[in-house]
Amino acid sequence: MTIFEKIIAREIPADIVHEDALCLAFRDIQPHAPSHLLVIPKKAIPRIAEAAAEDKELLGHLFLVASRVAEKEGIAKSGYRIVVNCGADGGETVPHLHIHILGGRPLAWPPG
Numbered sequence: 001m002t003i004f005e006k007i008i009a010r011e012i013p014a015d016i017v018h019e020d021a022l023c024l025a026f027r028d029i030q031p032h033a034p035s036h037l038l039v040i041p042k043k044a045i046p047r048i049a050e051a052a053a054e055d056k057e058l059l060g061h062l063f064l065v066a067s068r069v070a071e072k073e074g075i076a077k078s079g080y081r082i083v084v085n086c087g088a089d090g091g092e093t094v095p096h097l098h099i100h101i102l103g104g105r106p107l108a109w110p111p112g
């Protein structure tokens with residue numbers, strides 16, 4: 001069971017900002033920006049590379065929720081970045097699909 005599944009099951013605490021039947025959004029424990037939130041599906045998809053065609057609607061839902069969460073967080077006007085790390089070179093550390101939402105300061109590009 002990954003740490004994110006434990007958060008979904010309420011076995012470990014998290015600062016949850018949104019929950020619905022399909023997903024959960026909460027604050028990253030080690031924020032890299034004034035606002036750093038994660039949106040995760042309740043379904044245990046390890047990473048985007050392993051999403052299936054049947055996950056199409058769920059994936060769309062996660063992006064829409066990310067947009068709503070950013071709006072609620074007050075960073076929609078100033079702008080923000082959505083990141084999905086996949087695999088070792090992508091910087092993935094938790095093998096449960098998650099969308100990072102980063103905002104509240106200007107973000108450099110390209111990423112390191």
Ligand code: 5GP
Binds near residue numbers: 028094
């Ligand atoms: P990744 O590196 O896999 O793209 O992102 C995983 C993210 O999960 C990291 O930004 C890390 O700080 C965050 N994270 C890891 N463990 C926990 C935890 O127990 N609680 C919360 N809220 N975030 C976590």
